[in-house]
Amino acid sequence: ILYIISVFLSLTLKVNGWCYRSQFSCQDTCRGEDKHSKWKNNFPNCGGQRQSPINIITRKVKHDPKLTSFIFDGHENLVYHNLRTLSHFTLPQSVRLRGGGLPATYKAVQFHLHWGENGGQGSEHSVDGECYPMELHIVHIKEKYGSLGDALNDSTGVAALAFFFEVLIPFSEIEDFKLTDIIPQANKLNYYRYLGSLTTPGCDQAVVWTVFQQTLPISKKQLLFGTEKPMTGVFRPVQNLNGRVVYTSVPAHNLCVLPNLITLFLCLFCVFGQQRCFH
Known part of the structure; x- marks a missing residue:
C-alpha cells in the first residue's frame, strides 16, 4: 500500500540532497542524520x-x-x-x-x-x-x-x-x-x-x-x-x-488516579508486611 509513496520519497530525498539515517552509507553522498548530526551541519535549524x-x-x-x-x-x-x-x-x-x-x-x-x-x-x-x-x-x-x-x-x-x-x-x-x-x-x-x-x-x-x-x-x-x-x-x-x-487535554486527576491507587496499595502492603515481621 505504501510502495508508490516510498518510490516517490526516494526520488524526492535524492533531489533535495538529504536522507534518513536508514539510507546513509559510506558510499552515499546524501546528507543523513546519523551520529555525526549532518542535518544540523547543513541545515542550521535542525540544531x-x-x-x-x-x-x-x-x-x-x-x-x-x-x-x-x-x-x-x-x-x-x-x-x-x-x-x-x-x-x-x-x-x-x-x-x-x-x-x-x-x-x-x-x-x-x-x-x-x-x-x-x-x-x-x-x-x-x-x-x-x-x-x-x-x-x-x-x-x-x-x-x-x-x-x-x-x-x-x-x-x-x-x-x-x-x-x-x-x-x-x-x-x-x-x-x-x-x-x-x-x-x-x-x-x-x-x-x-x-x-x-x-x-x-x-x-x-x-x-x-x-x-x-x-x-x-x-x-x-x-x-x-x-x-x-x-x-x-x-x-x-x-x-x-x-x-x-x-x-x-486530559485533566490532572484522570492522570493521577491509577498511580495514586498503586502507591496506596504498596504503602499498605509495606505497613502490614512490617507489622507481621515485628510480631
Whole structure:
C-alpha cells in the first residue's frame, strides 16, 4: 500500500540532497542524520532548541484546560482509499481546522506517513519510549497564509496532527486506508500538545504539534510492500526537549488516579508486611 509513496520519497530525498539515517552509507553522498548530526551541519535549524519529534514522558505532562475538542470543517470529504497515486498527498485548502487550543483557524495542506520495516519502529514520536510501526501527519497552515513557505515564518504558522498506528492482534484485514475513518474519531481522542518543528530539513521551528494518545488499527498486510524492497525507516530520531513543556487535554486527576491507587496499595502492603515481621 505504501510502495508508490516510498518510490516517490526516494526520488524526492535524492533531489533535495538529504536522507534518513536508514539510507546513509559510506558510499552515499546524501546528507543523513546519523551520529555525526549532518542535518544540523547543513541545515542550521535542525540544531535548534524546539526540534521534533520528541519522546513524550507522560508523568511530566501538564494539563491545559484550553485543549478542548477540535472542529473539523470539510474533513469528512477526504476519501483517500489506498494512497496508490501521488496526488493523494495534497489536501484541498477548503478543509479547515480550528478549536483544540489552536491560536487561529488553519487550512489543510497535505498529509504523509512515516514507517519502519517489518512492523518495527516507524513512528517519529514516542510515548514513554514506546514507538509504533507507523505515524500519520496531517499538515495545516494558518488560513491567512498562501503557502507552507509563508507559514514557516510564523512560530505557530503550522498545525500538525499526528496519529499512531498499531498492528491489530489478532490480525484483521483492513482493505482501505481512509482519512474519513480517522478524522471523526479524532474529536473523541485525548491528545498531547507541544511546540516543535518540521521533522525534515530545513526543520523550521513553526509547528504546533498535536499527538493523539490512542492508537489507530492497521493490518499486518498494510505494512508489507511486495517483493521488491522499497525505502524503509523513514523517520527522524527523537530530539531533546530542551526545557519545553508538553501539555495534555486530559485533566490532572484522570492522570493521577491509577498511580495514586498503586502507591496506596504498596504503602499498605509495606505497613502490614512490617507489622507481621515485628510480631
